[in-house]
Amino acid sequence: MPAPTTGDRSVMADSNATGLDAKSGYSRVDSQPDVAMVLAGMDATATWPSVRYLRAWEHERLTPGPGAEVLDVGSGLGDIAIALAKEVTPGGRVVGLDASAAMIEVAERRAAGAGVEVGFRIADAMNLPEADSSFDVCRSERVLQWLPDPARAVAEMVRVLRPGGRLCLTDTDWFTLTIDLPDVGAISAFREAIWQLRGAPAAVGSRLLNLCRDAGVVELEATAATHIWTDWKPDTEYAPAGIFPIAPIVRQMIAADVLDPVLGERFIEQLLQAARDDRFFMSVGMFAVFGRRPG
Numbered sequence: 001m002p003a004p005t006t007g008d009r010s011v012m013a014d015s016n017a018t019g020l021d022a023k024s025g026y027s028r029v030d031s032q033p034d035v036a037m038v039l040a041g042m043d044a045t046a047t048w049p050s051v052r053y054l055r056a057w058e059h060e061r062l063t064p065g066p067g068a069e070v071l072d073v074g075s076g077l078g079d080i081a082i083a084l085a086k087e088v089t090p091g092g093r094v095v096g097l098d099a100s101a102a103m104i105e106v107a108e109r110r111a112a113g114a115g116v117e118v119g120f121r122i123a124d125a126m127n128l129p130e131a132d133s134s135f136d137v138c139r140s141e142r143v144l145q146w147l148p149d150p151a152r153a154v155a156e157m158v159r160v161l162r163p164g165g166r167l168c169l170t171d172t173d174w175f176t177l178t179i180d181l182p183d184v185g186a187i188s189a190f191r192e193a194i195w196q197l198r199g200a201p202a203a204v205g206s207r208l209l210n211l212c213r214d215a216g217v218v219e220l221e222a223t224a225a226t227h228i229w230t231d232w233k234p235d236t237e238y239a240p241a242g243i244f245p246i247a248p249i250v251r252q253m254i255a256a257d258v259l260d261p262v263l264g265e266r267f268i269e270q271l272l273q274a275a276r277d278d279r280f281f282m283s284v285g286m287f288a289v290f291g292r293r294p295g
């Protein structure tokens, strides 16, 4: 069975083929076996109602008007940076930083297609190549979960904001993952294995508020959205929309010794059965926090 390519979801869900190393995931997009599949995931998640809600909530608070200087950390395919570039004209600017050359390349092409200028550059969120107090607005969406040190990235974002500048962080908490399967123990084991494989940042969504508090951010507000999947055709789609192939990831967890093989295989079997029986239900929680740099 070939690995999925170019975001093609028509690969048997229970095959071992995967275009992804689940541990590194979006931390190292450019070295994934199937970069196109990883990029396609971002276009899929952009259509999720939960993501749309969180982006609208963020936009109401960041209010980036003409003249604003805006930083998007981990800008991905650049859709939000491109939209904001239209809003800050005349006089403003948008910078989009991302660790992945493949992400930056697509984002630059899309910005050119949209006829806007965005300063897309390769950079590390934990060491921003920007001067102190140089932006009015900073946002970062679903990036902290992929960093070894999310607190350092938040401190960097606060550093480059002007006093009074507005910050919004959005992220998933994979510890909130629920799936309606007969064996609750298998789901718990899978959830725990995500934590074991990827470390504490996989659950950073619930920590956003206190990360901001610790970085001195004030006037904090928070919200949440749950994404639910009720439909998955595992014989024609390798995964529910917007996420990575589940069965190969489970087998990577087993190989990495973070998931019991019996529970892992039972999890795959029950997951596929629920989907084939049209009884699939899975959900995960995402959180957003807004605040200001004091001053």
Ligand SMILES: C[S@@+](CC[C@H](N)C(=O)[O-])C[C@H]1O[C@@H](n2cnc3c(N)ncnc32)[C@H](O)[C@@H]1O
Binding pocket: 026, 027, 028, 029, 042, 073, 074, 075, 076, 077, 097, 098, 099, 100, 103, 123, 124, 125, 126, 140, 141, 142, 143, 146, 147
């Ligand atoms: C899940 S994607 C989210 C992309 C975008 N923010 C969005 O919401 O559509 C995570 C992004 O973080 C980027 N990333 C991962 N580690 C990074 C790092 N250390 N510094 C900057 N960007 C990083 C990835 O390349 C990827 O584009």
